[in-house]
Amino acid sequence: xxxxxxxxxxxxxxxxxxxxxxxxxxxxxxxxxxxxxxxxxxxxxxxxxxxxxxxxxxxxxxxxxxxxxxxxxxxxxxxxxxxxxxxxxxxxxxxxxxxxxxxxxxxxxxxxxxxxxxxxxxxxxxxxxxxxxxxxxxxxxxxxxxxxxxxxxxxxxxxxxxxxxxxxxxxxxxxxxxxxxxxxxxxxxxxxxxxxxxxxxxxxxxxxxxxxxxxxxxxxxxxxxxxx
Numbered sequence: 001x002x003x004x005x006x007x008x009x010x011x012x013x014x015x016x017x018x019x020x021x022x023x024x025x026x027x028x029x030x031x032x033x034x035x036x037x038x039x040x041x042x043x044x045x046x047x048x049x050x051x052x053x054x055x056x057x058x059x060x061x062x063x064x065x066x067x068x069x070x071x072x073x074x075x076x077x078x079x080x081x082x083x084x085x086x087x088x089x090x091x092x093x094x095x096x097x098x099x100x101x102x103x104x105x106x107x108x109x110x111x112x113x114x115x116x117x118x119x120x121x122x123x124x125x126x127x128x129x130x131x132x133x134x135x136x137x138x139x140x141x142x143x144x145x146x147x148x149x150x151x152x153x154x155x156x157x158x159x160x161x162x163x164x165x166x167x168x169x170x171x172x173x174x175x176x177x178x179x180x181x182x183x184x185x186x187x188x189x190x191x192x193x194x195x196x197x198x199x200x201x202x203x204x205x206x207x208x209x210x211x212x213x214x215x216x217x218x219x220x221x222x223x224x225x226x227x228x
Contacts, residue, residue: 007059041155046148047077048108053153055139056168058119059160060129067129068156069095070117070167075108082107082146083114086124089140095134098123108145117167126168133157 041053044048055069058064083106086095099106100122110112115121126132133139140153145151160168 021172024206027035030206041153043151046149047075048081048145048148048151049074049076050143050151050153053141053155054131054164055126055129055157056143056157056160056164057133057157058169061130061135061159061166062202064128064130066166066169067126067157068117069124069126070164071113071155073108073116075110075114077147078110079147080107081110081148083116083143084146085144087142087144088126088132089142091139093126093128093172096123096125096127098125119166129169135159145215193196 016047040051042051043053051072053069053072055067056070057067073083075081083193086097088095097106100120103122106114106116106122116124116220135157137157139157140155141155145205158164
């Protein structure tokens, strides 16, 4: 075989080896089939891998309501780990963790994964998230695990639109206008009994009590004239 043919064969083998290596790498936890996006935060600590980490706010900026933390956690270890808390340093916002239906805790099984965010999955809800988070910013998020301890990273804050629509909070409906205050129905029943008592007049002063003076009778007038 000539030297040119040998060089061509070696080059072809190198190309095939490179393609095989890339295919093998794509079959792990970082494969595109798992939905990993390059613009989402990710990190690995001990046997844990946190991927697709985002803080997702309401789809409209003028809507008041909660935000959520969404991510997928992989556990390559031989022991399960429980996510105990999520905190946001520099913020007073609290993150409420809720397991998926039928689960008692947010546990990442050994050689398994835990999805937080999205329908029927575990959730991490930030109360008043739209007031605490600014879309497009990066916020530090701390995840505390039962075995590994604290895992810190900076997550991108995005609205629940497009790709994030199915993983973010639902839009909070606007409150309806308040109804006018209704007047009390019905009317008072019954009438007051009796008559109000009038103040007693001083004895011998009927005029002061509001009585008219007594008019003399004809016979009294005649007797009065005869006496004079």
